Amino acid sequence: MSVTSARRRPTIHDVARVSGVxxxxxxxALNGDPYVSPAALAAVRRAxxxxxxxxxxxxxxxxxxxxxxxVMVLSEPxxxxxxDPNFSLLLRVATRRLAVKDVALVMMxxxxxxxxxxxxxxxxGGHADGVLLLSTHAGDPLVEELEGLAxxxxxxxxxxxxxxxxxxxxxxxxxxxxxxxxxxxxxxxxKIATITGPLDTPGGLNRLEGFCDVLGRKATKKLIVHGxxxxxxxxxxxxxxxxxxxxxxxxxxxxxxMAAGALATLRVNGRRVPEDVAIGGxxxxxxxSSTHPPLTxxxxxxxxxxxxxxxxxxxxxxxxxxxxxxxxxxxLVIRDSA
Amino acid sequence: MSVTSARRRPTIHDVARVSGVxxxxxxxALNGDPYVSPAALAAVRRAxxxxxxxxxxxxxxxxxxxxxxxVMVLSEPxxxxxxDPNFSLLLRVATRRLAVKDVALVMMxxxxxxxxxxxxxxxxGGHADGVLLLSTHAGDPLVEELEGLAxxxxxxxxxxxxxxxxxxxxxxxxxxxxxxxxxxxxxxxxKIATITGPLDTPGGLNRLEGFCDVLGRKATKKLIVHGxxxxxxxxxxxxxxxxxxxxxxxxxxxxxxMAAGALATLRVNGRRVPEDVAIGGxxxxxxxSSTHPPLTxxxxxxxxxxxxxxxxxxxxxxxxxxxxxxxxxxxLVIRDSA
DNA sequence: TTCCAACCTGTGAACGTTCACAGTGCGCAA
DNA sequence: TTGCGCACTGTGAACGTTCACAGGTTGGAA
Numbered sequence: 001m002s003v004t005s006a007r008r009r010p011t012i013h014d015v016a017r018v019s020g021v022x023x024x025x026x027x028x029a030l031n032g033d034p035y036v037s038p039a040a041l042a043a044v045r046r047a048x049x050x051x052x053x054x055x056x057x058x059x060x061x062x063x064x065x066x067x068x069x070x071v072m073v074l075s076e077p078x079x080x081x082x083x084d085p086n087f088s089l090l091l092r093v094a095t096r097r098l099a100v101k102d103v104a105l106v107m108m109x110x111x112x113x114x115x116x117x118x119x120x121x122x123x124x125g126g127h128a129d130g131v132l133l134l135s136t137h138a139g140d141p142l143v144e145e146l147e148g149l150a151x152x153x154x155x156x157x158x159x160x161x162x163x164x165x166x167x168x169x170x171x172x173x174x175x176x177x178x179x180x181x182x183x184x185x186x187x188x189x190x191k192i193a194t195i196t197g198p199l200d201t202p203g204g205l206n207r208l209e210g211f212c213d214v215l216g217r218k219a220t221k222k223l224i225v226h227g228x229x230x231x232x233x234x235x236x237x238x239x240x241x242x243x244x245x246x247x248x249x250x251x252x253x254x255x256x257x258m259a260a261g262a263l264a265t266l267r268v269n270g271r272r273v274p275e276d277v278a279i280g281g282x283x284x285x286x287x288x289s290s291t292h293p294p295l296t297x298x299x300x301x302x303x304x305x306x307x308x309x310x311x312x313x314x315x316x317x318x319x320x321x322x323x324x325x326x327x328x329x330x331x332l333v334i335r336d337s338a
Numbered sequence: 339m340s341v342t343s344a345r346r347r348p349t350i351h352d353v354a355r356v357s358g359v360x361x362x363x364x365x366x367a368l369n370g371d372p373y374v375s376p377a378a379l380a381a382v383r384r385a386x387x388x389x390x391x392x393x394x395x396x397x398x399x400x401x402x403x404x405x406x407x408x409v410m411v412l413s414e415p416x417x418x419x420x421x422d423p424n425f426s427l428l429l430r431v432a433t434r435r436l437a438v439k440d441v442a443l444v445m446m447x448x449x450x451x452x453x454x455x456x457x458x459x460x461x462x463g464g465h466a467d468g469v470l471l472l473s474t475h476a477g478d479p480l481v482e483e484l485e486g487l488a489x490x491x492x493x494x495x496x497x498x499x500x501x502x503x504x505x506x507x508x509x510x511x512x513x514x515x516x517x518x519x520x521x522x523x524x525x526x527x528x529k530i531a532t533i534t535g536p537l538d539t540p541g542g543l544n545r546l547e548g549f550c551d552v553l554g555r556k557a558t559k560k561l562i563v564h565g566x567x568x569x570x571x572x573x574x575x576x577x578x579x580x581x582x583x584x585x586x587x588x589x590x591x592x593x594x595x596m597a598a599g600a601l602a603t604l605r606v607n608g609r610r611v612p613e614d615v616a617i618g619g620x621x622x623x624x625x626x627s628s629t630h631p632p633l634t635x636x637x638x639x640x641x642x643x644x645x646x647x648x649x650x651x652x653x654x655x656x657x658x659x660x661x662x663x664x665x666x667x668x669x670l671v672i673r674d675s676a
Numbered sequence: 677t678t679c680c681a682a683c684c685t686g687t688g689a690a691c692g693t694t695c696a697c698a699g700t701g702c703g704c705a706a
Numbered sequence: 707t708t709g710c711g712c713a714c715t716g717t718g719a720a721c722g723t724t725c726a727c728a729g730g731t732t733g734g735a736a
Contacts, residue, residue: 009464011722022686027724035684054463058405059722061396062691069444088426095445099456104465106407106444107433118437125392126347127442231628264628290569290602349692360716365694373714397692400721 010051019047030055068103070313071128073119075110075142076135084229084257085285086302087134090156093306094132101314103129110142120145130317132309133159133166138200154313156305158202158325167316169308169326171300173203176330177210180252180280180298183332185214189250189278193223195237195262197254203229207254207282223248227258234261242269250278250338256288259295263337278338293336301328348389357385368393406441408651409466411457413448413480414473422567422595423623424640425472428494431644432470439652441467448480458483468655470647471497471504476538492651494643496540496663505654505663507646509638511541514668515548518590518618518636521670523552527588527616531561533575533600535592541567545592545620561586565596572599580607588616588676594626594635601629601675616676631674639666 012030016023021040029036029044036044047053061067072094074087091107098105106128110116119142123131130152136143138160146153147165155168184192194211197204204226212219225240227233234253238261241248253259259281263273271277273293281288281297288295305328312323350368354361359378367374367382374382385391399405410432412425429445436443444466448454457480461469468490474481476498484491485503493506522530532549535542542564550557563578565571572591576599579586591597597619601611609615611631619626619635626633643666650661 009462012724013722023722024686024724025684028685031724035682037684040684052462054459056400056722057463057465058396058399059691060724062394062400062693062722063724065691067396091445095447099447099453102456104444104446104460106442107429108442109433109437115437118440121392122442124347124390125395127395260628264630267630290598292602292605350694351692361692362694362716363714366715369694373712375714378714394692397721398694400692400723401694403721 009056010053011056012053014051015044015047015053018051019043065126066129067127069106069128070098070103070130070132070317071119071123072105072107072132072134073110073136073142074107074134075116075137075140084255085287086255086283089285089302090134090306093303094310097307097310103314105132116142116145120149123149123151130154130313132156132313135201137198152313152316154309154316154323156309160200160202160205163325167312167323167325169305169312169328170202171302171305171330172327173206173300173330174210174213176282176298176300177207177252178213179330179332180282180296181211181214183296183334184250184252184278184280184338187250187278187338191223191245191248192218192250192252193225193241193245193248194219194252195225195227195234195241195254195258197227197229197258199226203282204254207252211252227254229255229258231257231261234258235265236261238262238265239269242266242271248277250280252280252282254282256281256283256285256291256295256297259297259337260287260291263291263295274336274338280338284333288333289335291337296335296338297333299331299333301330304328347394348391349394350391352389353382353385353391356389357381403464404467405465407444407466408436408441408468408470408655409457409461410443410445410470410472411448411474411480412445412472413454413475413478422593423625424593424621427623427640428472428644431641432648435645435648441652443470454480454483458487461487461489468492468651470494470651473539475536490651490654492647492654492661494647498538498540498543501663505650505661507643507650507664507666508540509640509643509668510665511544511638511668512548512551514620514636514638515545515590516552517668517670518620518634519549519552521634521672522588522590522616522618522676525588525616525676529561529583529586530556530588530590531563531579531583531586532557532590533563533565533572533579533592533596535565535567535596537564541620542592545590549590565592567593567596569595569599569602572596573603574599576600576603577607580604580609586615588618590618590620592620594619594621594623594629594633597633597635597675598625598629601633612674612676618676622671626671627673629675634673634676635671637669637671639668642666 012023012026016026025040026044029041095105108119110119133155136159153166155166157170158168159166196208199205222244225237227237253262259279266273266277273279281295284297284299288297308326315323350361350364354364363378364382367379433443446457448457471493474497491504493504495508496506497504534546537543560582563575565575591600597617604611611617619633622635622637626635646664653661
């Protein structure tokens, strides 16, 4: 606190001097080594607060080869991702959980090749202990590069084709889709269509499979349209669906955001929801309750997904053992749209 | 690429050995020092690609006292912030701009005291070259701590009370509010109310001032209600306004998200928009065009704000001179709600 | 008493850079 | 020829840690 203290930040040497012990003892005290006498520990503690010492992570990383940093890689065009409330939630929870463990989160975008090269360079430089993958598509070249780097990586949602390699936490998309489709059937809907997410994402693929599980042969190609998880994508897909099958009476939409778009298209085309057409969403994100009518949807426990992903990553980083992937149950949330 | 290469990452020594020059020359070559012979430069370049060398930032930072990292501090309850499309946009643009300059962006939340302490500790440890402040409220204790640390800091939107100290880039909130209010008056609206943002944020305060600039004595307390930039906050504020002044015929809402909420409340209460009540928003964010009816709003050039903020921060980090704050013009965007 | 383990401490080396400094060689003017 | 500046190069030291190792004390068992 002394006003006269120079610009220079205090180092471990300063702490050693002030506390009257050696550098090594200070280091041990700070890192919780059991072989430190109570007296020394107290002296160090006092000296630390007195000097305002904070460990220099660069120096530490240099020798430990660890840096208390993980990278969150967004391998999706940014515009799309940031529009998605699921992403916000994932980001929010992950930041917080990591902060608690004193791990810094650096965000990197891997939209185009240049971006990806930057990410790889950053990781290759050893500046991060691990990677958090978000919404990675099947066949993303980044995944292969990551494997080459042999850096701990964990994904939110499976990376299709790499399920055995990159551990993940995810909601049970397939079962969730079954729940919703089954519900629509039980409501007496006869002609049920679906708007899927991209088929190179687990959410796109698995939810479609769940849909087909229930509908069997009734799930004809005509009633299946693919969207891209955006609101406008949902609008377009719904329009397509209406032109293909004007008499449909229910649609299972692969995400709430797309469902909101679908809702808008239905309104424009004079269809009442749920009287004429029932809409089922997926996610139970914030948009679900703010549409008109509010969406009947499938809740996926994204907070838990984020928490588990972080836990797994940290585990992978310090432990040797590869953590088990984990699939979490979904829950049908009934509101007014179906 | 050799399969036999050990786990160890190549260092500058490896590059020196392979290229046949000294450590120092490699360093110079890599850092663009002019005193490097063409031959040496070429040899180093070749060796770098051959070995796959990437500089170790920790070692570099240790000696240069710089680390190519800036922290984005979110000093707002996360839930609120992540709901806000403005925030997403700012984050997106900033990440990208920094990435281009090879500066890593670490996100830190400073919601409660514990969070704040972590942020300060991180910064005090010298792990970041600068700080990007987002939506900082007047009187936020973090700001003072930042000043104590003497770390380069720049804000998106002014930090009220610190305008002279922390440079910022922002939209011209006051003028934007004037444009909108003036427009509502010109449309023949007689009883115009407003829903503001929090008054300890520049957007809250300045937009209210712009509103009052135009309306003068007509801007009575009864017609002014404060929101919190969330959708639900907008709903509540609108309800309050309706109970205070059931005959109002226009509302200038301080953000699009709140406007969307206000719209919902109006619908519930049987008011038609814009026939019975005109609604003016602020931001021109994505929600503005997806409400029903789409919002007439004030566009603030947030991409530019983010770009300029990043530019200023980087300038502040390497230059000595304190960059000028910058205020950007807004633009009225007329859609259907007014 | 002697010895050994358990506890605690200090010290030198290493991590991978950059920086400052001391050269070296060369061309050109004196 | 000598000298001088310029272009370029190599080397030691430093950045602030942690780690491994080599002790030094102490207390209790043999």
